[in-house]
Amino acid sequence: MSPDISSNCPTKAGFVAVVGRPNAGKSTLLNWLVGEKLAMVSKKAQATRKRMNIIVMHENAQIIFVDTPGIHEKERLLNQFMLSEAIKAIGDCDLVLFLAPANDRLDHYKKFLELNAGRRPHIVVLTKIDELSNEALLSKIAQYQAFQDRFEALIPVSVTKGIGKDQLLDEIVKDLPCSPWLYDSELMTTTNIREIYKEMIRESIFDNLSDEIPYETDVIIEKIDERPGLDRVQATIVAEKKSQKMILVGKGGSTIKRIGRDARLKMEQFSGKKIYLELFVSVKSGWSKNKKMLSELGYDFD
């Protein structure tokens, strides 16, 4: 689409931070808005560790979404990193989407208001409204309306039922500054292929293993060899303990094979190429508590 250069504001562009407690539905919402499976979606909380930018073109605007880790208490060092990433994302952006599952009480929202404290305009997005009766939804909306002088808009959405997409995008565009587009309009994400493949492998670990293990592992992409029609990818899954490595590998290598196959399919679907994926597992005890190791894995503390 070519922008209308005759008006005062021919194009708009801006950064939109997407925040909310773990499991609020951030990744699902972003995937839905961009229409491609890019942000990581998991049934388990705290899957979104690093920020991932996703671009959506809507009318004359380029919306750059910044996915953030859930806002939660500082329990472990890794969580502390996630919280600081979320706060950083708010500071850098033009607009904040605060995602509130419609079933939640308003405690998280009040906490967000304290944290944001007038720094950035925000839209409250009520997510998962399909989980509520109409009556309960109206009552929830009324509770949020008590804060209407604080937010730009309140938009109820359900990805499951396909409700609220255009209304949300229209409202976001209204709140963005006039600006030339900041990225090529064909791009869907500013996150590089390394980051995307890494997230896809992590998602496969979450899908194939339960309990603590997925939270205590991370993935390093060692090497990507891109060729026409085929990418060769070498990656290492880093675990905390030897016992976790044994579970990750599984009997006769069955678990790691399953993780690898699932990740490869996602990567092939995304890239449109054949992928040759080699997965290794290594043990680095204490990685999630150790700042130096965290920075080696790409989590920067500044």
Ligand SMILES: Nc1nc2c(ncn2[C@@H]2O[C@H](COP(=O)(O)OP(=O)(O)OP(=O)(O)O)[C@@H](O)[C@H]2O)c(=O)[nH]1
């Ligand atoms: N019923 C219903 N479930 C939803 C909807 N949107 C998301 N979910 C579910 O909510 C869960 C969490 O979704 P995510 O998108 O992973 O949440 P997140 O906020 O990115 O989570 P973190 O990465 O932990 O911060 C998943 O099981 C989704 O399927 C919705 O519109 N309706």
